[in-house]
Amino acid sequence: MAHQDVLNRETKSSQYPHDPNSYEILNEIGRGCSAIVYKALCTTTCSVVAIKSIDLDRSKTDDFDNIRREAKTMSLLSHPNVLKAHCSFTVGRRLWVVMPFMSAGSIQSIIATSFPNGISESCISIILKETLMGLCYLHDQGHLHRDIKAGNILMDLNGSIKLADFGVSASIYESSSRCLMLNEITGTFYWMAPEVIHSYNGYSYKADIWSFGITALELAQGRPPLSHLPFSESLVMKITKGLRFSDYMKEEEKGNKNPKLSKYFKDMVGLCLDQDPLKRPSATKLLKHYFFKNCKGCDFLVKNLLQGLPSVELRFKEIKIQRVGSISKEQTDDDSEEDIEESFTGSNVKKHRRISGWNFSLNANCDLMDPVFPVGDTIKSSILLDQGGNASSEKEGYIDVGKASSPSAVSSSGGEAVDISFGSNGVDRETVVRSLTTLKKSLDEQRDKVKFMLAMVGAEDTRGNDHNSHGGDNGSKEEHLMQSLFVKVCLLAIYN
Amino acid sequence: MKGLFKSKPKTPVDLVRQTRDLLIFVDSSNSSSSSKDSKRDEKFATLSKVLRELKQILYGNSEAEPVAEACAQLTQEFFKQNTLRLFIICLPKLNLEARKDATQIVANLQRQQVHSRLIACDYLEKNIDLMDILASGYENPDMALHYGAMLRECIRHQSVARYVLESQHMKKFFDFIQLPNFDIAADAAATFKELLTRHKSTVAEFLSKNYDWFFAEYNSKLLESPNYITRRQAIKLLGDMLLDRSNSAVMTRYASSVDNLRILMNLLRESSKSIQIEAFHVFKLFAANQHKPADIVSILVANRSKLLRLFADFKPDKEDEQFEADKAQVVREIAGLEPRET
Numbered sequence: 001m002a003h004q005d006v007l008n009r010e011t012k013s014s015q016y017p018h019d020p021n022s023y024e025i026l027n028e029i030g031r032g033c034s035a036i037v038y039k040a041l042c043t044t045t046c047s048v049v050a051i052k053s054i055d056l057d058r059s060k061t062d063d064f065d066n067i068r069r070e071a072k073t074m075s076l077l078s079h080p081n082v083l084k085a086h087c088s089f090t091v092g093r094r095l096w097v098v099m100p101f102m103s104a105g106s107i108q109s110i111i112a113t114s115f116p117n118g119i120s121e122s123c124i125s126i127i128l129k130e131t132l133m134g135l136c137y138l139h140d141q142g143h144l145h146r147d148i149k150a151g152n153i154l155m156d157l158n159g160s161i162k163l164a165d166f167g168v169s170a171s172i173y174e175s176s177s178r179c180l181m182l183n184e185i186t187g188t189f190y191w192m193a194p195e196v197i198h199s200y201n202g203y204s205y206k207a208d209i210w211s212f213g214i215t216a217l218e219l220a221q222g223r224p225p226l227s228h229l230p231f232s233e234s235l236v237m238k239i240t241k242g243l244r245f246s247d248y249m250k251e252e253e254k255g256n257k258n259p260k261l262s263k264y265f266k267d268m269v270g271l272c273l274d275q276d277p278l279k280r281p282s283a284t285k286l287l288k289h290y291f292f293k294n295c296k297g298c299d300f301l302v303k304n305l306l307q308g309l310p311s312v313e314l315r316f317k318e319i320k321i322q323r324v325g326s327i328s329k330e331q332t333d334d335d336s337e338e339d340i341e342e343s344f345t346g347s348n349v350k351k352h353r354r355i356s357g358w359n360f361s362l363n364a365n366c367d368l369m370d371p372v373f374p375v376g377d378t379i380k381s382s383i384l385l386d387q388g389g390n391a392s393s394e395k396e397g398y399i400d401v402g403k404a405s406s407p408s409a410v411s412s413s414g415g416e417a418v419d420i421s422f423g424s425n426g427v428d429r430e431t432v433v434r435s436l437t438t439l440k441k442s443l444d445e446q447r448d449k450v451k452f453m454l455a456m457v458g459a460e461d462t463r464g465n466d467h468n469s470h471g472g473d474n475g476s477k478e479e480h481l482m483q484s485l486f487v488k489v490c491l492l493a494i495y496n
Numbered sequence: 497m498k499g500l501f502k503s504k505p506k507t508p509v510d511l512v513r514q515t516r517d518l519l520i521f522v523d524s525s526n527s528s529s530s531s532k533d534s535k536r537d538e539k540f541a542t543l544s545k546v547l548r549e550l551k552q553i554l555y556g557n558s559e560a561e562p563v564a565e566a567c568a569q570l571t572q573e574f575f576k577q578n579t580l581r582l583f584i585i586c587l588p589k590l591n592l593e594a595r596k597d598a599t600q601i602v603a604n605l606q607r608q609q610v611h612s613r614l615i616a617c618d619y620l621e622k623n624i625d626l627m628d629i630l631a632s633g634y635e636n637p638d639m640a641l642h643y644g645a646m647l648r649e650c651i652r653h654q655s656v657a658r659y660v661l662e663s664q665h666m667k668k669f670f671d672f673i674q675l676p677n678f679d680i681a682a683d684a685a686a687t688f689k690e691l692l693t694r695h696k697s698t699v700a701e702f703l704s705k706n707y708d709w710f711f712a713e714y715n716s717k718l719l720e721s722p723n724y725i726t727r728r729q730a731i732k733l734l735g736d737m738l739l740d741r742s743n744s745a746v747m748t749r750y751a752s753s754v755d756n757l758r759i760l761m762n763l764l765r766e767s768s769k770s771i772q773i774e775a776f777h778v779f780k781l782f783a784a785n786q787h788k789p790a791d792i793v794s795i796l797v798a799n800r801s802k803l804l805r806l807f808a809d810f811k812p813d814k815e816d817e818q819f820e821a822d823k824a825q826v827v828r829e830i831a832g833l834e835p836r837e838t
Contacts, residue, residue: 018676056725057768068682072641075679078592088678093724093768095678141596142555358761358799 015045016098018089023051023098027313029105034058039101039313049086052097056090067095073143081134083154083164102154102162105312110305111150111222113315118222121265122296123304127153128216129292130161135212136283138163139205148211150218157306159298206277209286213272220261264291508553508570511546512579518543519582522589543590547597554604571608575619580605584629584646588639599642603649617653624659626650631665634672634684644683651687654695661691661702667709670717674726685729692733696742703737703746711750719759724768731763731774738778751781754791761799764806773812776823783826797833804830 023040026048030037035054042049059067074085074097086098104110107127111119131153138145145152145163152165218224268291274280281289310318521539553570556562574580583598590598606616620626627650633643651657660666669691672684692699703710718730738747750756760782763775782792796803807827812819 018678056728057770065686068679068686071679072683076592076596076641089676090678090723090725358758358765358795358802 016042016049016086017044018087020089020091020096023049023096025051027316029312029316042098048101048103050099050101052099053091054095054097055093056095057093071095071097073141077137077141079134079137080160081130081162082137083162099164100162102164103157103312104155104306104309105315106151106164107153107155107219108150109312109315110155110309111219114305114309116222118220119305121220121260121262123301124216124219124265125291125295126298126301127155127161127219128212129287129295130298131163131215132212132283132287132292134161134163135208136287139208139283144205145208145211148208149215149224153215155301155305157302159301159306161298161301205282206280209272209280209283210277212283212286213269216265216269216272220265262291264289267291508550508566509573511550511553512570512573515543515546515550516577516579516582518546519579519586522586523582525589540591540594544594544597547594547601550601551597551604554601554608567608568610571605571615572610574605575615578623580616580619581623581626584626584643587642588636595642599645602646606649606652614653616650617655620650620653620656624656627656627660628663628665631660631663631668634668634675634680637677637680640677640680641683644680644687648687648690651690651694654698657691657695658698658702661698666691667713670713673718673729674721674723681725689729689733689736693736693740696740699737699740700742700746703743707746707749711756715756715759719763724771727763727766728768728771728774731771731778735774735777738781747781748785751785752787752789752792754789754795757782757792757795761795769813772810773819776810776819776826780822780826783829793833796830800830800833 022044023042026039026041028036029039029050035052038051038053040049040051041047056067071085071088075088077084083099083102086100088095088097090096131148135145135148147165148163152163154162154164156162214224268286268289271281271286271289518539522543525536525539550570553566554562580602583602587595587598606614608614608616627647630643630647630650633639633647636643647660651660669684669688673681673688675681675684692703714730714734718726719734721727721730737743738750757779760775760779763771764779766772766775782788783796785792788796804827807823810823
């Protein structure tokens with residue numbers, strides 16, 4: 001009956017419309033640097049879905065091939081432990097990937113909310129086994145995951161486990177230069193295999209196995225190993241050259257974190273964290289490890305992990321409220337960050353300009369300064385640049401498809417507000433004051449956010465200490481850099 | 497692998513024959529859902545298994561690399577008879593995993609050499625109508641990605657690409673790449689790009705022969721599409737085509753038309769930086785043309801101050817020396833233009 005199943009699958013999947021108006025956005029449930037995840041209601045199928053909205057304008061053209069490949073792969077995947085896309089379509093400049101909504105959220109967020117010191121081994125073995133089965137399937141199909149971590153392992157209310165964020169996110173994150181740094185440091189860094197840090201070509205199936213091992217420790221300890229240390233070049237060296245799993249376990253046991261880890265667990269993780277990729281087991285082989293024998297069923301997870309757990313939306317909202325709001329508008333957050341950084345570096349403060357209209361008249365004698373709008377030209381409502389070159393804040397001429405219901409329609413106004421132009425004569429004083437006030441407000445918000453981050457981390461007060469010990473020898477410039485990196489690390493950790 | 501299941505034939509040649517027999521059965525079997533006969537299911541299951549084994553011979557697995565000799569035997573047997581046609585015709589009847597395996601097998605076979613000949617190409621030239629089935633695949637959402645992948649591999653052969661370029665399917669691609677389904681549209685766009693960039697001489701010949709309808713469609717349907725992705729991909733591909741040395745005649749023709757200039761200048765004022773930058777790479781051809789027609793000069797002169805203002809702070813996010821050099825030249829050209837009598 002195999003072919004029958006396929007028929008069912010196809011009809012099911014094609015029920016999801018490729019029209020943003022058929023989806024009612026309910027909540028924002030996640031945010032990365034170029035993507036936002038929403039919980040939404042598909043009004044034609046009356047089902048709840050997750051929509052990942054990815055900003056395509058931030059990815060380079062050369063990476064379109066990657067996006068295509070990954071979108072294709074995602075829609076051709078079919079395994080109970082791999083999150084599949086229902087469909088994907090573009091909405092203006094964003095790509096919407098519609099996926100099943102996993103109502104318990106990521107294992108990372110479950111741990112962060114309810115189990116800061118890690119979860120029990122019986123739960124770990126179930127989660128890891130399910131994850132590993134998904135990974136076997138991916139590897140068998142010739143795909144790498146590239147970003148295995150608890151944040152990418154999702155759970156449904158019935159305890160079923162799916163490996164997510166395969167491909168699309170990875171390639172898109174890679175493709176945006178701005179996000180590259182953030183993502184590599186935060187999204188993946190602590191989970192990254194040594195050969196991957198050394199060389200970008202070194203990624204193989206076995207690098208996924210390394211990340212899998214790190215994920216195992218993450219589940220057991222509540223965070224990936226060494227993540228309590230600040231990120232720095234010296235740390236990279238430590239990980240790539242120094243870290244042996246046995247050393248790590250010693251270090252952790254001294255810290256008396258979770259002394260009850262079984263020898264099977266340690267043996268399994270030890271195999272994954274072999275410095276030599278060739279010596280690490282394949283996913284299929286690893287699945288036969290004793291640690292995964294006699295696993296309990298998924299309902300065990302429901303009983304032990306989901307009790308009293310706030311909903312995904314609430315968990316995200318919690319973070320959002322604490323972050324002093326200001327992210328209700330799409331892009332606002334990133335954009336203001338961008339603006340501020342640019343003004344710090346002193347380059348490119350001005351938003352780049354657009355020309356409002358061309359003169360296509362073949363009569364060269366008409367007034368050169370008068371823009372001519374030929375009949376039938378599709379010039380959108382944009383405000384003209386005045387002749388002094390005074391950049392009045394231009395409205396985007398571009399109109400999003402599905403404006404009414406799509407979240408992407410609420411774009412830009414926040415970001416555009418901070419539009420300062422230097423070097424032009426006729427600047428209106430009032431405009432400048434207004435712009436500067438907005439900028440100041442945005443900076444204040446940033447400061448508050450950073451303060452909050454620091455406070456959160458300061459609970460253990462690792463930041464200050466580590467910074468002193470690391471920054472001391474290399475001067476304050478590096479310290480400053482590390483500090484800012486560290487804040488970004490925190491931000492992203494929370495986004496996840 | 498061999499000898500694990502001694503009861504079954506295991507040589508590559510045997511596997512291909514077994515696959516062929518099974519496919520003939522599948523092809524003739526009535527697909528009406530009322531036939532719930534277990535024998536049929538069994539055959540489908542066997543077919544899936546055999547396809548997996550064929551794939552392993554061609555691609556190897558996590559333990560073993562593919563063996564050249566076995567691949568050659570498999571390929572030879574495969575094209576000895578009409579197996580590829582059976583593969584393509586029966587594909588819709590297979591389940592998802594079998595479809596993916598079959599697609600990968602067909603893709604791989606296009607590169608296999610037997611006695612240093614690509615025998616897949618010889619076969620396709622005699623069975624070129626198969627390309628019609630593959631190209632029409634984009635009209636069927638269930639088959640599009642599989643047939644699309646096969647098609648893209650087949651057009652690695654120049655003669656096959658020429659057939660597709662000159663076929664009626666070419667016109668349909670302008671719609672396929674704007675299908676609402678992103679994965680299918682993107683796949684069609686990749687095939688389109690492959691057709692228009694891979695075989696230089698064939699592409700140059702196609703573009704000169706079909707210049708009028710092709711660029712009329714290209715401009716109106718793609719460059720002026722309301723769809724952001726379509727515009728962005730189209731402007732990039734246009735640049736790739738026109739800047740290729742082998743297409744210089746086409747480029748000269750394109751860069752002499754006011755209508756084209758109008759479209760490019762509108763793309764220059766898009767709010768998307770990526771589109772602006774790509775548009776610049778085509779716009780520069782108009783400006784740098786040493787034999788600019790008078791009407792083009794007039795438009796450039798009429799918009800001179802705005803163009804110069806635009807270029808004043810126009811640069812890609814990443815520093816790019818070539819871009820700066822091009823920009824400087826374009827700015828010089830435009831600044832030095834004299835209005836001519838028309």
